[in-house]
Amino acid sequence: MTITPFAVADLAPSPWKNGGGETREIVCQPAGAGADAFGWRASIATIARDGAFSIFPDVDRVTVLLRGAGVRLRSTDGLIDHRLDAPLTPFAFAGEVEIDAELLEGACQDLNVMTRRDGWRSEVRVVRHEQNLAASDQGLLLAVDGDWRAEGVAQNFQLTSGSGLWWQGQTRCWSLQPSDNQAALLAVVIDAVDREVGLA
Structure with a gap:
C-alpha cells in the first residue's frame, strides 16, 4: 500500500511547449511512464491563453474547473462545443479528439484525470x-x-x-x-x- 500526501503549491510546474500554460503532475502510474505509456495520470493544469489541447490516443480524459472563469472547448469535427465554466463539474471526453480551448476571462486552473482506455x-x-x-x-x-x-x-x-x-x-x-x-x-x-x- 502506497499513500502519498501532496500540496498543489509544492508540485513542480512544467511549462507547455506552446507556452499556453503549465502542468503540475500529481501522480503518474506506472511511475516515470511517458505520455504514451502511462496507465493513469492526474495533474493540475493552468491555462494561460487560447490554444489546442494535446492529443492522447486511446485515453479517456476528465477535466474539472477549479479556479477562474473557465474555457470554451470546441472540437475540430464540430461534435463538442462545451463551456467549462461551472466549478467542480466534471467533463469527460476522448483524448484523441482535437480540442481547441478558448479562455472565457483570464487564466484558469483545472484538475485533469487521464486513463488508458484498455486498462x-x-x-x-x-x-x-x-x-x-x-x-x-x-x-x-x-x-x-x-x-x-x-x-x-x-x-x-x-x-x-x-x-x-x-x-x-x-x-x-x-x-x-x-x-x-x-x-x-x-x-x-x-x-x-x-x-x-x-x-x-
Missing part, C-alpha cells in the same frame, strides 16, 4: 458532505474548499484546501468528513478494466 477507467466525484468512499485499489483525494478529515483503515489525514493524497495498492475505503457545509472535495476512483469482458 483503466476513472470516476470523478464531487463530495460536499460526510460520506464513505467505496473501496478502490487506486485513487486520489483533493480538498478544494475547506478542511477535510480522511479516515482510512489504519491512517487518518487532515486535508486543507489545495492539498490531498493519492493511493495505490490494497483496496481502501475512506471515511470523508468536512469541517463545515461550505467544504468541497474531489474524489477520483481508479478501477482496472476487465480485459476478458466480452471475449468468448
Whole structure:
C-alpha cells in the first residue's frame, strides 16, 4: 500500500511547449511512464491563453474547473462545443479528439484525470458532505474548499484546501468528513478494466 500526501503549491510546474500554460503532475502510474505509456495520470493544469489541447490516443480524459472563469472547448469535427465554466463539474471526453480551448476571462486552473482506455477507467466525484468512499485499489483525494478529515483503515489525514493524497495498492475505503457545509472535495476512483469482458 502506497499513500502519498501532496500540496498543489509544492508540485513542480512544467511549462507547455506552446507556452499556453503549465502542468503540475500529481501522480503518474506506472511511475516515470511517458505520455504514451502511462496507465493513469492526474495533474493540475493552468491555462494561460487560447490554444489546442494535446492529443492522447486511446485515453479517456476528465477535466474539472477549479479556479477562474473557465474555457470554451470546441472540437475540430464540430461534435463538442462545451463551456467549462461551472466549478467542480466534471467533463469527460476522448483524448484523441482535437480540442481547441478558448479562455472565457483570464487564466484558469483545472484538475485533469487521464486513463488508458484498455486498462483503466476513472470516476470523478464531487463530495460536499460526510460520506464513505467505496473501496478502490487506486485513487486520489483533493480538498478544494475547506478542511477535510480522511479516515482510512489504519491512517487518518487532515486535508486543507489545495492539498490531498493519492493511493495505490490494497483496496481502501475512506471515511470523508468536512469541517463545515461550505467544504468541497474531489474524489477520483481508479478501477482496472476487465480485459476478458466480452471475449468468448
